[in-house]
Amino acid sequence: MSITNEEIISYIETNLGSVFEVQQDNYGVLTAEVPVHQLYKLVNFLYKDLTYKFNNLVTLCGVHYPDNKGKEIGAVYHIQSMTHRILIRFKVFAPIEKPELPSLTGIYAAANWMERETYDFYGIQFLGHPNLKRILNMDEMTDFPMRKEFPLEDPYRQDKSDFHFGR
Amino acid sequence: MKTNLEYKAEFLNPDMPEIPYSTLNLGPTHPATHGIFQNVLKMDGERIISGEQTIGYIHRAFEKIAERRPFYQITVLTDRLNYCSAPINNIGWHLTVEKLLKIEIPKRVDYMRVMVMELARIADHLICNSILGVDTGALTGFTYVYQMREKIYEIYEEICGARLTTNMGRVGGFERDFTPKVFDLTRTFLIEFPKVWRQFENLLSRNRIFMDRTIGTGPISVERALNYGFTGPNLRAAGIDYDIRSSDPYCSYEEFKFDIPVGTTGDTYDRFVVRNEEIWQSLSLVEQAMQKIETCENGIFHADEDRYYLPPKQEVYRNMEALIYHFKIIMGEIEAPKGEVYKAVEGANGELGFYLISDGGRTPYRLHFRRPCFVYYQAFPEMVQGQMLSDAIVIMSSMNVIAGELDS
Numbered sequence: 001m002s003i004t005n006e007e008i009i010s011y012i013e014t015n016l017g018s019v020f021e022v023q024q025d026n027y028g029v030l031t032a033e034v035p036v037h038q039l040y041k042l043v044n045f046l047y048k049d050l051t052y053k054f055n056n057l058v059t060l061c062g063v064h065y066p067d068n069k070g071k072e073i074g075a076v077y078h079i080q081s082m083t084h085r086i087l088i089r090f091k092v093f094a095p096i097e098k099p100e101l102p103s104l105t106g107i108y109a110a111a112n113w114m115e116r117e118t119y120d121f122y123g124i125q126f127l128g129h130p131n132l133k134r135i136l137n138m139d140e141m142t143d144f145p146m147r148k149e150f151p152l153e154d155p156y157r158q159d160k161s162d163f164h165f166g167r
Numbered sequence: 168m169k170t171n172l173e174y175k176a177e178f179l180n181p182d183m184p185e186i187p188y189s190t191l192n193l194g195p196t197h198p199a200t201h202g203i204f205q206n207v208l209k210m211d212g213e214r215i216i217s218g219e220q221t222i223g224y225i226h227r228a229f230e231k232i233a234e235r236r237p238f239y240q241i242t243v244l245t246d247r248l249n250y251c252s253a254p255i256n257n258i259g260w261h262l263t264v265e266k267l268l269k270i271e272i273p274k275r276v277d278y279m280r281v282m283v284m285e286l287a288r289i290a291d292h293l294i295c296n297s298i299l300g301v302d303t304g305a306l307t308g309f310t311y312v313y314q315m316r317e318k319i320y321e322i323y324e325e326i327c328g329a330r331l332t333t334n335m336g337r338v339g340g341f342e343r344d345f346t347p348k349v350f351d352l353t354r355t356f357l358i359e360f361p362k363v364w365r366q367f368e369n370l371l372s373r374n375r376i377f378m379d380r381t382i383g384t385g386p387i388s389v390e391r392a393l394n395y396g397f398t399g400p401n402l403r404a405a406g407i408d409y410d411i412r413s414s415d416p417y418c419s420y421e422e423f424k425f426d427i428p429v430g431t432t433g434d435t436y437d438r439f440v441v442r443n444e445e446i447w448q449s450l451s452l453v454e455q456a457m458q459k460i461e462t463c464e465n466g467i468f469h470a471d472e473d474r475y476y477l478p479p480k481q482e483v484y485r486n487m488e489a490l491i492y493h494f495k496i497i498m499g500e501i502e503a504p505k506g507e508v509y510k511a512v513e514g515a516n517g518e519l520g521f522y523l524i525s526d527g528g529r530t531p532y533r534l535h536f537r538r539p540c541f542v543y544y545q546a547f548p549e550m551v552q553g554q555m556l557s558d559a560i561v562i563m564s565s566m567n568v569i570a571g572e573l574d575s
Contacts, residue, residue: 025506025507026504026506027266027506027507027508029507029509031507055393055394056393056396057396058396058509058511058518058520058537059509059520059522059535059537059542061522061533061535063524063532063533076522076535078509078520078522078537082393082407082409082414085414085415087509089507089509108394108396109391109394109395109396109545109546110394110395110396110542110545112545113541113542113544113545114542117541121230135222135223136222136223136226136574136575137223137226138223145228145231146230146231150231152231152232152234152235153235
C-alpha cells in the first residue's frame with residue numbers, strides 16, 4: 001500500500017490539467033500551491049473521486065507572510081485519504097487587502113468551524129460560508145490577532161533586545 | 168407517543184404552522200456541562216429543535232504564544248489542551264519536533280512512551296465513561312473508579328514529579344530514567360485496575376436504566392461522522408476502524424498487538440462500549456510495553472543527540488561542552504532546519520495533530536494544533552436535534568469534549 005506522490009500528481013493532472021504548482025517538501029508530504037480559482041474545483045474533484053477517496057479534511061490553518069507581496073495571507077489545507085493513508089497539503093494565498101477564498105463547507109462539514117477559526121485569527125473571508133463570524137475571540141473585536149503585525153510583547157519596549165529573546 | 172424520527176420529520180416540514188418555541192440557555196457555567204460551554208437551545212417543550220454553541224470562554228491564544236517560545240517551552244502549552252491525558256499531548260509535540268529535526272529515537276524510549284501514553288488513555292477514557300454514568304444518575308461507579316485515576320497520577324508523579332499538567336519528557340526522550348518504583352506501581356495498577364473496571368462495567372453496560380438512556384441517543388451515521396471530521400473513539404463508534412496507531416504508526420506501535428473496537432450506530436451507548444474496550448486494549452498495551460522494556464538494554468532513556476538534549480546537571484558544572492549545550496538549549500539557540508511537518512498522534516479523543524512551520528529560527532514561525540474536540544464538537548447541534556434536553560447532557564458527555572482543547 002504505497003502510493004507515491006508522483007502517481008497522485010499525474011492522476012490529478014490527467015483529470016484536471018495543470019492546476020497546481022508542486023513544492024519541495026523534505027518530509028515526504030505532497031505539498032502544492034493552488035491558485036485561488038482552482039481550489040474548489042480541485043478539492044471537489046478529490047472528494048468525489050473514487051480511486052483515492054480523499055474523504056477527510058484533517059485541518060485548515062491560516063498563515064501570514066508579511067514580506068510575500070501580493071500573497072501575504074495564506075491558508076493551508078491538509079486533506080487525507082483514510083483508505084489509502086495519503087496526506088496532501090494545499091496552500092492557497094491571497095493579498096492582504098482582499099483576502100478572499102472559496103469556502104469548502106459545501107464539501108466538508110468539518111470546514112465550517114475551521115474556516116470560522118481562520119477568519120477569526122487571519123481575517124480571511126470565505127465566500128459562500130453560511131455563518132462566517134468569530135468563534136474563539138469576542139464578537140466586538142476588530143483586529144485579526146494572529147497576523148504578524150501584532151507582536152506578543154510591547155513593540156516599544158526599550159530595555160530588551162529582541163535579537164536574543166525571540167521574535 | 169411519537170418517535171424521535173417522527174418528531175424530526177414534523178418540525179422539518181415547512182407546511183406546519185408556526186409553534187411558539189422557547190429558548191433555553193444551557194450554560195456557560197452549568198454543572199452538567201463539565202466545563203464552560205454555552206448552548207442556546209431552541210425548545211419545543213422538552214424536545215430540542217435546534218441548538219447553537221458558543222465557544223471560546225477559555226481561549227488562551229496558545230498558537231500565538233507558541234510563536235515566541237523555543238520548542239521545549241511549548242510542551243507546557245500542550246499540557247493544557249486535553250488536560251485529562253496530558254502525556255499524550257506532550258509526547259505528540261516531542262514527536263513533531265523530532266520529526267522536524269530528524270532525530271532517531273532508541274527503541275526503549277519508544278516503549279516507555281507507549282507505556283505512559285496508554286496509561287494516559289486509560290485515565291482519559293475512565294473519566295469520560297464514569298462521568299457519563301454520573302450524568303445518567305449512577306454516581307456510585309464514578310466514586311469507585313476515580314480512585315484508580317489517582318493511581319495513574321501517582322505513576323506520573325513518580326516519572327516526572329507532576330500529576331495533572333505533566334510536562335513530561337524532553338525532545339529526544341525523557342529527562343530521567345524510570346525508577347523501579349514506576350514499574351512496581353504500574354504492576355500493582357495492572358493487577359488492581361481490571362477488578363475495579365469489571366465491576367464498573369457490570370454496573371453500567373447491562374443496566375436497564377443506563378441502556379434506555381443511552382441507546383439511540385445522539386446517533387451519527389458513518390457518512391456524517393466522516394464529513395464532520397470525526398476521529399478517535401467517536402468515529403470508531405460510528406463504525407470506521409480508523410486509528411492512527413495502526414494506520415500511521417509512531418513510537419513503534421507496529422510491534423504491538425491490539426484490536427480496534429468499532430461500533431455500529433454511533434450512538435452514546437456505542438461510544439461508551441468502544442471506550443470500555445479501548446481501556447482493555449490499553450491495559451494489554453501497557454503490559455506489552457513493560458515486557459518490551461525489560462528486553463532492552465537498561466539505562467537508555469533519551470536519544471544520543473548532544474545538540475538537542477539537555478546534558479545532565481553535574482556535567483554542566485564540570486564540563487565546558489555540556490555547559491555550552493545547556494546554555495544554547497535553554498536559550499533556544501538550537502539549529503532547527505527550515506521546513507514544515509505535520510505529525511498526528513492518536514489522542515484520547517481523536518487525532519491530535521501538530522502542524523509546525525519552521526523558518527530556521529529559534530521559535531516556530533507558525534504552529535497549529537489540530538484539536539479533535541474542536542472539529543467534532545461542531546456536529547453537536549445535528550446530534551441533539553429532536554432529542555430531549557436531558558439527552559443533550561448525555562450526548563455532550565459521551566463525546567468527551569474537553570474545554571481546554573476546544574478553546575486552545
